[in-house]
Amino acid sequence: MTGIVYKSTGSWYTIKTENGEFLECRIKGKFRMKGIKSTNPIAVGDVVDYDIENTTDETTGVITTIHDRKNYIVRKSVNLSHQVHIIAANIDVVFLLVTINNPPTTTSFIDRFLVTAEAYGIEAIIVFNKIDTFDEATLDEQLYLQHIYSSIGYQCLRISAQTGKGIDELKALMKDKVSMFSGHSGVGKSTLVNTLEPTLNLKTKQISSSHAQGQHTTTFAEMFDLSFGAKIIDTPGIRGFGIVDMEKQEIGDYFPEFFALKDQCKFNNCLHKDEPHCAVKAALEKDEIAWSRYKSYIQILEGDDEQYRADIYDA
Ligand code: GDP
Ligand code: ZN
Structure with missing residues (x-):
């Protein structure tokens, strides 16, 4: 039987089975993916095969196989110098939220992000948010950026997470896909998710400073189903992609x-x-x-x- 990993917190993995039910699974013995040295063998988004394990009082699963990943994103594990932590796998599209002011997003940030998405093999779409606040100068700057990025092949969208403008177009791009949202703190990620699915309360904003101790914190990603037929992966405390080692x-x-x-x-x-x-x-x-x-x-x-x-x- 096959399922998708929605959540992993250490030794247990929550998978969604083909009947749409959630099942707690563990892995038996050593489980290593070829070619990657990672601190976690399985990540959110992984497609896995599993067997049911019945004990007297509960039904759990044992993961037996991980299907090949179409892509995956990592962050470096600080303590184990050559290992990485796999944050998520099998991402269809990543939306980079960009604001012109409040906060400003630099082209340097956008370009690094896009390079990393290219290196990971993940489609990136640029979403300009807060268009409801634009004055003429801001609009000019936004259109200039849009011109740069659309002319080199990146799809660009203009939205207001607050007023709902452009949201239907965004939903259409997310349908039947696994999406991630990135962008600086304050660009409107939480507001947007709330506009997309008002009943969903993501952890994006809930990382308190006492929990997030520098870059070394392990953050657990989680996948969510949205009512219009989209999946999103929430990555608390991470606003972009880690650097891929590139020649x-x-x-x-x-x-x-x-x-x-x-x-x-x-x-x-x-x-x-x-x-x-x-x-x-x-x-x-x-x-x-x-x-x-x-x-x-x-x-x-x-x-x-x-x-x-x-x-x-x-x-
Ligand atoms: P996050 O840090 O990326 O999750 O950003 P938030 O969702 O917390 O948004 C930061 C601030 O920007 C909040 O005060 C939001 O109300 C505001 N905000 C988000 N989207 C919009 C928008 O489209 N228009 C306006 N005017 N404000 C927005
Ligand atoms: Zn040259």
């Missing part, structure tokens, strides 16, 4: 507009930095590539990620 060489591949030009660079290992006859830099000079994107690229290339880490995890 310098591959970073440019996660900028779609750079990747498209790569074959036209003189050197096939071009880092688009100081090399002669670089098609990316030529496009940049002609304003065909946004300077903000190039700046973000150089930051990532130079391994400057302290601010980003501070931005995505509860301090």
